[in-house]
Amino acid sequence: xxxxxxxxxxxxxxxxxxxxxxxxFTEHGCAVVLADINRAGCxxxxxxxxxxxxxxxxxxxxxxxxxxxxxxxxLASNAFGPVSIMVNNAGVPEDAAIxxxxxxxxxxxxAVHLKGAWLGxxxxxxxMVEHGRGSIINMSSISGKIGLxxxxxxxxxxxxxxxxxxxxxxxxxxFGIRVNAIQPGTIRTERTAQIAxxxxxxxxxxxxxxxxxxxxxxxxxxxxxxxxxxSYMTGAVLEVAGGRHA
Numbered sequence: 501x502x503x504x505x506x507x508x509x510x511x512x513x514x515x516x517x518x519x520x521x522x523x524x525f526t527e528h529g530c531a532v533v534l535a536d537i538n539r540a541g542c543x544x545x546x547x548x549x550x551x552x553x554x555x556x557x558x559x560x561x562x563x564x565x566x567x568x569x570x571x572x573x574x575l576a577s578n579a580f581g582p583v584s585i586m587v588n589n590a591g592v593p594e595d596a597a598i599x600x601x602x603x604x605x606x607x608x609x610x611a612v613h614l615k616g617a618w619l620g621x622x623x624x625x626x627x628m629v630e631h632g633r634g635s636i637i638n639m640s641s642i643s644g645k646i647g648l649x650x651x652x653x654x655x656x657x658x659x660x661x662x663x664x665x666x667x668x669x670x671x672x673x674x675f676g677i678r679v680n681a682i683q684p685g686t687i688r689t690e691r692t693a694q695i696a697x698x699x700x701x702x703x704x705x706x707x708x709x710x711x712x713x714x715x716x717x718x719x720x721x722x723x724x725x726x727x728x729x730x731s732y733m734t735g736a737v738l739e740v741a742g743g744r745h746a
Contacts, residue, residue: 502727504529507580509572511563511620512590514541516689517639520715521587521722526554528723531580535561535572536590555580563590563616569623582631585726586624588617589639593691595650606653613657614664621668625677633676635726638665640683642741658683662737669735678734680725685741687713708743 508525512518513534522532526549534549536542539560546558559575561568576583591613594605617638628634643651644658662681669679686703704712721738724730 501529502723502729503585505581506530506584506726507532507576507582508585508587508726509533509535509576509583509620509624510587510589511535511561511569511572511616512639514538514545516691517684517687517715517718518587518589519545520719521589522556523549523554524716524719524723525585525726526552526556528727530585530726531555531576532557533572533576533579534558535563535569537562563588563620564611566619566623569616569619573623573627577627583624583627584631584634586620586628586634586636587639587722587726588620588637590616591639594653596653597650598652601653606656609653610657610660613654614660617661618664621664621679625668625672625675628677629672629675634678635730636668636672636677636679637722637725638679638681640665640681640737642683642685642739642745645683645739646745665737666735673734678725678730680730680733680735681737682718682721682725683737683739683741684718685713685739685744687715687718689715703744706744707741711742713740713742 510522513522514536525532534546542558546556549556559572561572594609638661640661641658643655647655665681
């Protein structure tokens with residue numbers, strides 16, 4: 501029970517990596533508010549965790565909206581106690597070649613991934629400062645380290661999350677708040693299942709472990725960063741990519 505009596509907000513938690521993180525947190529005694537723009541999916545995900553005995557609640561939230569994020573934090577605090585963990589995971593894909601990508605597409609991806617993580621970090625930190633502790637986990641990507649074709653919007657946003665994480669860690673450490681990031685590699689989720697088989701197999705060949713990762717294999721490192729096992733870590737970026745582009 502690594503997170504006993506903890507309270508977390510996880511964005512983008514209706515499915516995939518976000519849901520896996522919420523699930524493993526509840527298994528370790530943490531109360532979790534699942535936040536997602538998908539109202540029905542978020543409610544259903546919370547229902548599954550509640551049926552397994554988890555202390556959970558669901559809230560509809562667009563991470564580009566500071567009011568939505570604040571409502572998620574307030575819900576968690578009022579229902580379960582001070583928020584000690586914030587996971588900024590929400591994201592959407594919108595790949596296109598740079599010559600075809602629109603400015604609107606670039607702005608939208610940066611707003612969801614980077615500004616969403618910035619808002620989540622800022623608002624969670626403001627809450628955590630009052631209680632003298634907290635762990636904030638931002639979801640980057642291996643694409644933010646190396647860049648990938650057709651992802652100038654996504655790679656830029658995910659690289660920005662690394663800079664955000666390191667800067668915030670330096671500012672917030674004095675308040676007992678740790679800020680770290682995770683860079684997943686080729687992870688099988690509902691979204692990546694839509695990638696053509698040939699392209700997916702090519703990605704797998706780049707990983708020394710020779711296989712795809714699972715959402716649960718990202719949730720494990722998130723649990724580590726949320727818990728006291730990582731109490732002397734802040735500003736760190738964990739690559740969880742099977743050795744791909746290490």
